[in-house]
Amino acid sequence: MVCPEQLPPTGIQVIIVGAEGIGGLACAIECQNKGHSVIVLEKFPKLEILGDIISFGPNAGRIIERWGNGLVADRLRPITLNHTGSTWRRFDGAEITKMRTHGLKFGSPMYNGHRGEFHEIFFNFAKETGVEIRLGQRVEEYWEEPGKAGVIVNGQRMEADLVVGADGVRSKARKLVLGYDDKPHSSGYAVWRTWFTSEELAKDPLTEWMTKGDTHTGWFGPDVHFLAASLKQGKDISWVCTHEDKADIEESWSFPGKIEDVLKVVGDWDPVVQTLVKKTPPDTLVDWKLVYRDPLPTWISKGARTCLLGDAAHPFLPTSIQGASQAMEDGVVLAACLHAAGKDRVPLAVRSYERIRYERCRRAQRLGETNRDTWHKADFSTVLEKEKAGGMKLPTPPWLFSHDSETNAYRVFPQVSKDILAGKYGSEEIGNQTGICEKKLTTVSAPVTKQAEVGA
């Protein structure tokens, strides 16, 4: 049996929309493990290997390592970035600082690698554990009635105890949950990104070092940063370049990018950067406009039979380096709350899921803005001296990385659900969110509630 951790059936039926994303798959695996019966619907007709570099923090590594008792982690390891540390440089190549990888400092390692390759491993594992994934199923409509919810797909009406919209930044489920269409806006930035094999870079003395093993280097300049990694013993290369782009675009995650446009921004940077850009196969370059959404006032419908998860609930800036990890934590917490509450109390489970996740997720989201601003707004004339204080290093907050979302969910569920039942949050109200994070519940006997900074 692939999944020895699978619990006895709970009878809770869950429909999850989105299997080509990390959030939906993680939720499906977790629900399956907790004994719920799961159907995942995905509009893509077949599994696609999409994207380039993605990062899973130690808080997600902890989740991954439980799957199949280490089986999934074993499959990921050969394709995971395996470096000893990162080097940060100024745009001209001068070294700013070095950081060692944190190894097992937070209990589990990070997993960084190709999004599509990682996703394929999760997808296959989900199927092995018995998750039913139906491809080529574009959900046309979400519906909810007292006591049940469902979707309409290919003209057919489906019904379940709970519908999870893990349907990404352009979520359709969001409209049912919010009652209105919520529009994204430009974040003011875009990312050029790519992934390719390193043969050409191995031939160039400037970049040969990257192809001898796994490396991770960042270059920083005014309102621009450029991060490059070599993986699979230096055989694969990925780089991302975040820069200002005020274009007001339709929400779409990617367009083809142009090498000459990148050179307009970093053409006079460290010759290593120039070489990386010039030797990039043009057809691999993606121009990804970063859209932003204000935090949603709620992730769950009034009847609490439909909920959002992952990017549908909370799009992340890449500079938070937590988008996929937080999507995964959502799935863990939702599955655990459903398990703890039982089939007769699905709405209570869903309300608890939102309470447990909301504020923690906001905190992680904010890191995306603060990291970017720290990097982009540095005084580059003094950065080499000042950096001895370490201000540009990636933050590694223990509240984020040491968190065990599953243990925490089971621990706080009794109190959170009791407070919801006692009307402590005015639980039917939309737009009156409070978040519960582990710290508040473990350090005080009754949870301290605080108005979440919605729209902050």
Ligand SMILES: Cc1cc2nc3c(=O)[nH]c(=O)nc-3n(C[C@H](O)[C@H](O)[C@H](O)COP(=O)(O)OP(=O)(O)OC[C@H]3O[C@@H](n4cnc5c(N)ncnc54)[C@H](O)[C@@H]3O)c2cc1C
């Ligand atoms: C194609 C793609 C490439 C990406 N590449 C990167 C990357 O390289 N690096 C990185 O850091 N992040 C990347 N991301 C973002 C990253 O994957 C997400 O932040 C993370 O996976 C969490 O997102 P999610 O699972 O919530 O949603 P998503 O990954 O957006 O998945 C949503 C899923 O829902 C499906 N769906 C949407 N509407 C419907 C519908 N009506 N009916 C049925 N199915 C539907 C979509 O097809 C998709 O499979 C990418 C996202 C996408 C969609």
Ligand SMILES: *[C@@H]1O[C@H](CO)[C@@H](O)[C@H](O)[C@H]1NC(C)=O
């Ligand atoms: C990671 O790198 C170390 C040191 O170079 C090496 O010993 C180890 O085998 C590598 N791990 C994998 C999975 O490639």
